[in-house]
Amino acid sequence: MYTPSQFPPTSVSVDLNALAQNLAQVRRLAPRSEVLAVVKANAYGHGALEVTRTLQRLAVHRFGVATVDEGIALRQADIHDAILVMGPTAPAQFPDLIAHRLTPVLYRADMVQAFAAAVLPDAAPYSVHVKIETGMGRLGILPHEMPNLIAMPAFRATLRLEGLMTHLADADNTETTHTEKQLAEFQQTLDTLHQSGRSCPLTHAANSAGIIKYPASLYSLVRPGIMLYGYHTLSNAAATPELTPILSWKAMIAHLHNIQAGDSVSYNRTFIAARRSKIAVLPVGYADGYNRLLSNRGMVLIGGRRVPVVGRVCMDMTMVDVTDVPGVHIGQEAILVGQQGQERITAADLATWQQTIPYEVLCAIGQRVSRHYLPLLSDNKTSSQNP
Ligand SMILES: Cc1ncc(COP(=O)(O)O)c(C=O)c1O
Structure with a gap:
């Protein structure tokens, strides 16, 4: 196995105490929300394993990755907490995703069919999150499609709606209209769900900029990434927490x-x-x-x-x-x-x-x-x- 040299010509140092302080800022701003720490892309370059293990010691027990492989790498390092695969996934990856007990984000009806078909017939309902497209222009079903999606026989028979989520496109901007529209659409989607008698334990919309600037985006879960690592991209004029680059x-x-x-x-x-x-x-x-x-x-x-x-x-x-x-x-x-x-x-x-x-x-x-x-x-x- 490759062992790094003792005197590397270029190296990075990551201060895990500063990570703890940044996490404390997340919790101060979102005291009633559980934290799902975004550790995709090798924890934004900081080292996914070390960051994840440290956050576990700080009582974080949900993690977000972008790809199935990133999730498998965490499982292989004995991370047994919940791991949400937030990026796009393909049916060919579903058996691996299921074998490693990763949680998928579903965002299309044919994906629900394919995922449900990949779950073993006599297994317990498999927890999934469904993504609602409210203005990111990326992944997600439209708000009005949600009731039919979760009413699909394949969904009802095999899957458990653990989470409903959306993603904010413009929360770090000084202009607030688009974010307010996104949050209103997401809230309407949740209202529709509740009116139909269904419930969902985890609802989530806030990235770092949402956590800092939009109390209305703080649902039962928040998904901070960049602020854990000590940065934000809001304008200087916005009231921002003290974050320490780690x-x-x-x-x-x-x-x-x-x-x-x-x-x-x-x-x-x-x-x-x-x-x-x-x-x-x-x-x-x-x-x-x-x-x-x-x-x-x-x-x-x-x-x-x-x-x-x-x-x-x-x-x-x-x-x-x-x-x-x-x-x-x-x-x-x-x-x-x-x-x-x-x-x-x-x-x-x-x-x-x-x-x-x-x-x-x-x-x-x-x-x-x-x-x-x-x-x-x-x-x-x-x-x-x-x-
Ligand atoms: C779906 C999703 N949620 C949360 C985050 C975290 O965002 P941020 O690093 O801005 O907090 C990302 C990162 O891009 C993401 O893709």
Whole structure:
């Protein structure tokens, strides 16, 4: 088996205490809702197993993944709690999904037929969630289709409606009309269900932005993702909770060299030195998730100072201008995301420089970047169990 080297050239550190603090913020804002923690995409790049195990210790017992394979990976790591597969699934995957006791999200009548057919005939009713399309334009049945879907003979005979859910498309926007319309449609769908004499133990609509901004989106379950990892994408004007980014990312200076005014750095010579300069080579590149759009645009922290990325980010290396850093040396730490002295760079800063959102920056951090974890202190464990 592959064992990571003891001195990885680039590595990520995840503070599990900060994860506990962010979870406490979720519980403060949604005190009456159970938490389903979204750990898809390797827990947004932070490491699904470590994040899930930590959240279990903090009394979270529902998890959301995007794919059947992500759910199976958690089961194979002895995670026995409820796992909701929130992304699209195909009939060919249903036997595996059922064998690993994952919970599907159903969003089409033919899918109900196929899923019910995959459940063993004499098995107990299999719990499923049904997704309602209220304005995301992605997965879900329309609100008026819900009564007929759950009245299908295949549904009634084989499945148990454990959850009804919708997903908010625009809750982080300053404009509230679309979200209010989505929440009203979802509520009407739930009213229709109750009027028909049916019930459903879990109802859920809120992602992180919903939890922060829309009390009306707080049903029996909430589905936070990004806020557990310490970010949100609401405008600065919105009242936002104190969240702590839980991930920092560093690389060790691998090489230093001096260049003259007029010399160039990296592919296609997009950086030409205006002065005699000292250039540090960092062993991290776009194959590690350090995006090529950071070329001549990103900054890193070295010796407590912000220094610019110069030239094109390469697949495995990135160059930075360290001319103004006193005592700079090979092996010195460069912070790509995190704090050094008084300076700080966040995944939101990288997102601005590469014109995306912090989600993508975090999810893109590659497999070959080794991940280390600051363990949970026991006082965090107790405080978060008692929201
Ligand atoms: C269905 C669903 N619920 C919840 C989330 C969590 O969203 P966020 O990370 O914005 O909290 C996601 C993530 O995209 C999702 O797809």
